[in-house]
Amino acid sequence: MTATEDTAAGAADATTGDTPADDTTDGTPTPEDAAAPVDRSDGDGPEVVLEARHLVKNFPIHGGVLQRVHAYVQAVSDVSFTLTRGETLGLVGESGCGKSTTGRMLLNLIRPTSGEVLFRGQDITELSAKEMRKLRQELQIVFQDPYASLNPRMTVEATLSEPLRIHDKWDSDGSDTIRELLERVGLANEHKRRYPHEFSGGQRQRIGIARALALRPSVIVLDEPVSALDVSIQAGVVNLLTDLQEEMNLSYVFIAHDLSVVRHISDRVAVMYLGKIVELGNRIQVYESSGHPYTQALLSAVPLPDPKRERERERIILTGDVPSPVDPPSGCRFRTRCWHKQNLDVAGVDTSVCEEEEPLLQIRPSGGVDHPVACHFAEQRTVV
Amino acid sequence: MEPLLIVDDLHTGFHTDGGYVQAVDGISYEIYPGETFAIVGESGSGKSVSALTIMGLINVPPGEIKAGRIEWKGRDLLTLPEDERRAIRGKEIAMIFQDPMTSLNPVHTIGRQIGEMSRTHEGTSKKEARQKAVDLLDLVGIPQPDIRVDNYPHEFSGGMRQRAMIAMAIACKPSLLIADEPTTALDVTVQAQVLEVIHNIRDEIDSAVMLITHDLGVVAGMADRVMVMYAGRQAELGTADEVFYEPRHPYTLGLLASLPRVDEAGVERLVPIIGHPPSLINKPSGCVFHPRCPFVQDMCISEVPELRVVEGDAHMSACHYAETLRDVSRSDLAATVEELEELA
Numbered sequence: 129m130t131a132t133e134d135t136a137a138g139a140a141d142a143t144t145g146d147t148p149a150d151d152t153t154d155g156t157p158t159p160e161d162a163a164a165p166v167d168r169s170d171g172d173g174p175e176v177v178l179e180a181r182h183l184v185k186n187f188p189i190h191g192g193v194l195q196r197v198h199a200y201v202q203a204v205s206d207v208s209f210t211l212t213r214g215e216t217l218g219l220v221g222e223s224g225c226g227k228s229t230t231g232r233m234l235l236n237l238i239r240p241t242s243g244e245v246l247f248r249g250q251d252i253t254e255l256s257a258k259e260m261r262k263l264r265q266e267l268q269i270v271f272q273d274p275y276a277s278l279n280p281r282m283t284v285e286a287t288l289s290e291p292l293r294i295h296d297k298w299d300s301d302g303s304d305t306i307r308e309l310l311e312r313v314g315l316a317n318e319h320k321r322r323y324p325h326e327f328s329g330g331q332r333q334r335i336g337i338a339r340a341l342a343l344r345p346s347v348i349v350l351d352e353p354v355s356a357l358d359v360s361i362q363a364g365v366v367n368l369l370t371d372l373q374e375e376m377n378l379s380y381v382f383i384a385h386d387l388s389v390v391r392h393i394s395d396r397v398a399v400m401y402l403g404k405i406v407e408l409g410n411r412i413q414v415y416e417s418s419g420h421p422y423t424q425a426l427l428s429a430v431p432l433p434d435p436k437r438e439r440e441r442e443r444i445i446l447t448g449d450v451p452s453p454v455d456p457p458s459g460c461r462f463r464t465r466c467w468h469k470q471n472l473d474v475a476g477v478d479t480s481v482c483e484e485e486e487p488l489l490q491i492r493p494s495g496g497v498d499h500p501v502a503c504h505f506a507e508q509r510t511v512v
Numbered sequence: 513m514e515p516l517l518i519v520d521d522l523h524t525g526f527h528t529d530g531g532y533v534q535a536v537d538g539i540s541y542e543i544y545p546g547e548t549f550a551i552v553g554e555s556g557s558g559k560s561v562s563a564l565t566i567m568g569l570i571n572v573p574p575g576e577i578k579a580g581r582i583e584w585k586g587r588d589l590l591t592l593p594e595d596e597r598r599a600i601r602g603k604e605i606a607m608i609f610q611d612p613m614t615s616l617n618p619v620h621t622i623g624r625q626i627g628e629m630s631r632t633h634e635g636t637s638k639k640e641a642r643q644k645a646v647d648l649l650d651l652v653g654i655p656q657p658d659i660r661v662d663n664y665p666h667e668f669s670g671g672m673r674q675r676a677m678i679a680m681a682i683a684c685k686p687s688l689l690i691a692d693e694p695t696t697a698l699d700v701t702v703q704a705q706v707l708e709v710i711h712n713i714r715d716e717i718d719s720a721v722m723l724i725t726h727d728l729g730v731v732a733g734m735a736d737r738v739m740v741m742y743a744g745r746q747a748e749l750g751t752a753d754e755v756f757y758e759p760r761h762p763y764t765l766g767l768l769a770s771l772p773r774v775d776e777a778g779v780e781r782l783v784p785i786i787g788h789p790p791s792l793i794n795k796p797s798g799c800v801f802h803p804r805c806p807f808v809q810d811m812c813i814s815e816v817p818e819l820r821v822v823e824g825d826a827h828m829s830a831c832h833y834a835e836t837l838r839d840v841s842r843s844d845l846a847a848t849v850e851e852l853e854e855l856a
Binding site for chain 2: 222223328330331358359360361362363364366367370385387388389391392393411412415416425426427428429430431432433434435436437438439441443445446448449450512
């Protein structure tokens with residue numbers, strides 16, 4: 129197995145060869161350890177509902193008179209993780225890191241170039257459109273923009289009943305189902321006759337969530353579900369998502385660029401950079417003892433609503449811009465902007481391995497990192 | 513110290529098909545030389561409109577500046593003839609906008625656009641203007657400025673474009689730099705770079721900065737003083753420490769409690785502000801925040817609260833009951849909001 133499949137300290141998978149159990153049990157169980165996914169092989173851990181295996185997506189770039197393919201955007205390059213029942217996996221990274229493409233591949237909305245997506249053990253990337261439609265009851269998505277993702281000509285009732293009708297679940301109890309859905313997301317039954325333009329952004333996002341819930345899915349991919357909302361409204365939607373998860377035992381893949389929201393809502397977090405996961409762990413591991421220089425820079429860049437702490441903070445400021453995913457750097461994709469490598473170079477350490485060899489996502493005991501990190505020189509640090 | 517800018521009882525509105533939108537509804541503040549003054553608020557709070565009014569960038573009609581005074585270094589900007597106003601705009605007061613792609617002209621080089629500032633306001637020659645553009649790009653941290661000066665905007669990344677915008681804004685060493693959501697379109701690591709540039713520039717050219725943003729984190733790191741706006745009115749005004757650590761308006765309190773924090777794992781539940789922002793056409797009676805306020809009283813519905821000093825020399829709040837907030841903790845607020853949510 130790859131290191132990516134096993135993530136949590138204390139829940140280390142001792143049965144699977146290449147992960148040394150000694151390095152992963154730190155002996156101080158945190159309350160969050162319970163939320164970490166565990167070994168699937170012994171059968172009594174939480175059920176894995178969704179698994180990404182070596183997902184790759186290359187988008188062709190056409191050019192010239194004949195519109196031939198002359199290059200590929202390497203949007204996602206070998207991404208693997210698991211999602212267990214009732215847990216939230218946060219997928220964070222900056223624009224262009226491949227987090228949304230990954231989210232869409234999980235639902236088979238984008239077909240991967242290679243790799244597999246297993247839903248309850250079944251590879252969904254191979255399914256026909258008809259077979260996939262059946263599975264869509266289980267796998268739903270909520271989009272970022274509540275203005276663009278609702279049909280302006282459909283009433284709320286029509287929007288919410290559509291999935292039920294498509295899946296032949298619309299019957300005489302239909303209107304009860306809709307009332308229940310609306311109440312569940314904090315709206316009133318009389319809202320069902322209204323059109324999207326009559327609602328505020330926060331209310332629209334609640335309608336989008338109700339639509340995703342209509343078929344009682346087990347997995348919901350939330351693609352930046354609160355980033356278009358004002359902060360005061362955002363909190364209510366985040367609380368709603370947490371409540372729904374508890375009531376319905378839902379699994380979430382929460383895609384966002386806002387590291388604060390991700391910390392609040394996620395059990396585990398995967399940090400992506402230029403198409404790859406660079407760090408994966410439970411939220412305490414990633415936020416309080418991160419091991420990858422990129423995660424550390426990202427965390428240190430988030431401004432805190434706390435003037436005194438802000439005045440004292442030393443920021444890790446990255447230089448340069450994210451390289452093009454058409455021609456990513458060799459070896460470690462972060463090396464061109466890596467502050468840690470720059471410091472090591474100054475100190476005279478030989479860092480040629482960063483250029484020559486791709487760092488694997490694995491536990492790095494030498495740097496005191498107890499969860500998978502893709503850095504040759506990983507070193508545990510507390511940044512926030 | 514004499515203030516650079518005095519805004520006094522400013523009212524800016526817009527005539528629309530739906531009615532008269534009171535975007536800025538009687539706000540007053542001063543900005544002093546060299547300080548960073550932040551205006552925070554959510555969408556529709558009037559924070560950008562108040563800046564555009566200062567710049568003279570409100571189209572009349574449909575816009576209308578109904579009342580108020582904007583005094584710049586002793587001169588009333590609103591009654592100044594357009595040519596004199598133009599001489600101030602860009603030279604003494606400059607502005608950077610949220611979206612650097614739509615604010616740069618795609619068919620001219622970056623260098624020409626930066627150079628245009630000094631050519632227009634200072635009459636420098638083409639050659640001097642180009643050299644000045646190179647120096648400015650260097651100042652805002654663009655690598656190889658002598659080559660980059662001849663690039664077009666599409667050859668720049670988002671963060672570099674925003675730096676180019678800053679270079680353009682500071683070309684004439686303005687005494688006031690207005691930054692309207694300067695980093696909202698940028699990724700967090702690039703945001704950190706750009707904020708650092710703005711911070712350093714302020715010291716370098718000794719200019720005051722008016723920072724308009726919805727991000728309380730950005731405010732905390734940058735601002736000396738903070739003004740919180742809600743539905744076109746001022747809710748609170750004070751130093752950054754006062755507003756963040758001793759908020760005296762229920763809206764400010766609510767904003768701070770609704771934020772998840774990257775440095776805290778503790779809180780299990782965020783505290784939302786119940787309800788929705790009001791319509792700016794039919795504003796609620798009394799305090800505009802009263803329909804959403806967890807501590808609402810009868811007086812809040814009948815009487816508009818004045819912005820008044822509630823603590824120290826200059827910590828101001830527009831809440832009838834500001835003093836009572838001294839004893840409200842986050843958990844008190846959370847409990848009250850939870851009760852109200854259940855009632856609803």
